[in-house]
Amino acid sequence: MNLTAIAEQYGTPAYVYDLAAIRAAHTDLSAMLPGPAKLYYSLKANPHPLVVGQLHRLGCHAEVSSAGEIDAALAAGVDAHHILLTAPGKSAATVSYALRQGVRRFSLDSPVDLRRVAWLAEQSGTDVRCLLRVNADQPVAGLGLTMTGAPSAFGADASWIEADPAQFRGGGRVRIEGLHLYMGTNIADEDALIAQFDTAAATAQRLGPVLGELIEVDLGGGFGAPYAQTGSRPLWPSLRPRIEQVLDTRLPGWRDARPAVAFESGRYLAGSSGSLLCGVVDVKTSKGKTFVVLDTGINHLGGMAGLRRLPPLRPALAVTGPDDGRPTTRTTVVGPLCTPLDTFVRDADFPEVHPGELLAVPNVGAYGLTASLLGFLGHPAPVEVVCDGDTVLDVSHLVLAREPGPYDPAVTAADPAVGSLV
Template identity: 50%
Template sequence: MTGTSSVELACRYGSPLYVYDLALVRESCTNLRAVLPPGSRLYYSLKANPHPTIVACLLDLGCHLEVSSAGEVDVACAAGASPDRVLFTGPGKTRSAIEHALRVGVRRFSVESAGDLDRIATASLAHSTKAECLIRVNRDAPLAGGSLTMTGVSSQFGVDASLLMDRPELFGSRPGADISGFHLYAASNIADPARLAEQLYENAVIAAELSSATGIALREVDLGGGFPAPYAGRGTTLDVAELTGLAERLSSVWSCYDRPPLLSFESGRFLVATSGSLVAGVVDSKTSKGFTYVVLESGVNHLGGMSGLRKLPRPQPSVEVLGGADGLVRGSLVGPLCTPIDCLSSDVELPVVTEGDLIRIPDVGAYGLTASLIAFLGHPAPTEIVIDGADGVISASRLTIARTPVGPEPFRESP
C-alpha cells in the first residue's frame, strides 16, 4: 500500500482509518505454510484481528480458526466457517459460552482444567453429542525469548504437566468428551528463529512423553505458535528460510508411531500483522516545558490499548508522514484522550508536522483496533478498509457500540 493510496483513501473515507491488504495476508500465509510439515493444520487466532473479510480470506486459504469466546464463535460462523473447522480455547469458557458453541455445531475444544473438561462433557451430554477435546498443557520448564510467556510458570493457562502425570484419571475420555490429544502453547512473538524451532520441537517431545506416561492416545497435537511479526513498524518478522528443516525434525519425534498424530499450529500476528496500517490526522503540535507533543486523532483507543494499560510495552510506532515532512523533532506521539496513558510513544524522534497532516503507522493488522479501548470516551471507531492489492477496495465499514435492553426493566434512552 503506497502513501498516495493512503491519502486517496483518507480523502474518500475520512480519517482515522485502518487499511488491510488481503494480498499481504495471502503472502504471509503462503510463507508460513512453506516451512510447516506437509498435511499439518494451521489455525488462525481470531484475537489478532476478527475482521470478517480477513477471516473469510484465511478460511479460503485452508486455515482453521481458533476462538476464545462466544462472540468469536459468531464471527467465525458469519465468515463462513464450518463448525468442524473451529477450535474453542481459553481458560474462562463459561457454561453459557460452551452451550452456545455446541448449539451452532462446534465440537472441538481445548481443555484448561479438570473443571473445564467436566463443564464441556456435561454440556455435550445435555445436547446429546460428544466433544473432541485437546488437553492444554502447562510445561514444567519455562521458556525464554517470547514477548508473552504462557507456560513453565504459574498460570491460568493449561494443566500443569506434573498434575497430568500424577492424576491422569482426571483428564481421560468420558461420556460427552473424547480426549484426542494435547495443546501446548509456550509463548508469543519469539524473535529468535532457532529458539522458536526449538520450542516447537520441545512441545512435540513433551506431547509424546505425556502420551506414553498417561496412556492418552494422540490423534492431534497442537504445538502452538510464537511466529514473530513487527508491530507498528518495530520488531522482528520471521524469516521462514531460517526454519528450514523444522518439518523433518518434528517428524522424527513420531518415527516409532504407526499412525503419527495430526500436527497443528496457531498464528495470529504473523498472518495479518504486516497487512494493516493506521492512517490518522494530526490534531495539534505543541510544546510544553521545552518538549514537543504531536497530538493525533487516534490514540490508545484505536491502537495499543493493552500497552496503554501497561500490559504490553508501548508500540513506539514507526511514523510516516503522507506528503513529506520538513525535519525532525524530539517529542512524544499522543492521542486525543483525557488521560496521560494515551501515549503511543515517548521521547522519540518525530517528523515536524502541523494540523491536518496525515501520518501512517504500518504493521498494525494484528492487535490493533479490537485490542484497544474503543469504548473509552466515546470517540468514533476508525473506518476499516479492506483492499486486495491492485484490485482496490473490497469493503469499508466501521465498528459501532450500541446499548440494547436486557431484562424486564424498561429501557429509556437519554433525552
C-alpha cells in the first residue's frame, strides 16, 4: 500500500486496512492450529464489513457481543447460523433481537442467562443451541490479560457447575451442546498458550461427565500480536503438534469431532492489516520539553488502553518515507483533545518532525477505531480505506448521529424474563 498516496487523496486521519495482510494472518494461524478445528473471528477486534466478509469467506464463523455486531456480521454476508452471541450481560432486548435476526447459537454465562435465553426462545418458538461459558478454577501464568481462572464476570465457575449441574443442563428449547473457555488475551509466549489450552481442555474433560455429551468445546484463543508499534506477528512452529498432544490426552475423541474443537481470534487475524495515518499539526516547546501535536488521538486509537482494557499504549510512530539519519529528540506526542490523557508517547526518543508531515501507526487493524473514545469532543471519525495490496476497494467513515427512540423500537427496556428468574 502506498500510504502517502492514500493520505494525499483521502486526507488524515485515516485508517487503512489491507485484506492481503488478513489473508496472510489467517493462513499462518490456520497452519498453527489442529486441522479439524473451527475458527471464530471476534468482531470486537474490527467490525468493518469488508474485514468481516474476507474472514468469513476464508471459513471463519463470527463471534459477536451486541446487536450492532450482529448487524455488522449479517451485513458482511455471514449466515446467521454461523454467528455465536457471547458476553456476560446479554439483555433481553439483545437476545430478542438476535433471535429475530436468525441467530441460534449463544454462549451462556450463568443460570440467569440460560433462563433468560430459554424464556425468550420459548416465546418465539425457536430452538437454540448453546455453549456454557466456563471460568476455570485455576489461573494460568503468563497471560497478557486474564479473563478467567480468577474471580471473574465471565462465565460460571467450573466448581459451581460441578456442584449444581442441574442449573446448567438446559431443557425445552435450549440445548446445551458444549463449553466455551477463554482464559486470557494477547499471549505471545507459546508455553503460555499451551498452558491455557491444557487448562481449558482439562476443565472440559472434567465437566463432560457432569453435563453429558459435549458437541463442541471452544478453547478460546488469545493469540498475541503487536499493537500500535512496529513488529511482526509471532509464529509458533510447534504450536499445532503441542495442541494436538493436549487434545489427544484430554479430549481423545476430538479427531472425530467428538467433541468438535474451536478456537477464536480477533487481534491476530486483523491486527497487522491496519495502519493509522496522521498528520503533524504542531511542534512546540514548553518549559524545555518538545511536544508534537497530531490530528488524531485517543478518540481514534487506544481509548480502551487508557481505561486499562488494553495493554498500555506505547506506539512507535514511523515517518512514512526515508528517515535514515533523521535526528531524534526527547518528545511527547499528543493528540488534539482537550485533556492531558490524550498522549501517545511521553518523553521518549522520537524522530524530529515538522508540521505538515505524515506519520503512520502500524499494527492497528484490531482494537483501533471502535475500541476508542470516538464520541469524545465530537471530532469526525477518520476515513477508513480498505485495500487489497495496492488496490483501493472501499472508502467510508463512521458517523455518530442522534435519532429519536430506542435502537430497536420493537423491544422495550423491560426484561420480559425477569418474573421467571427470581
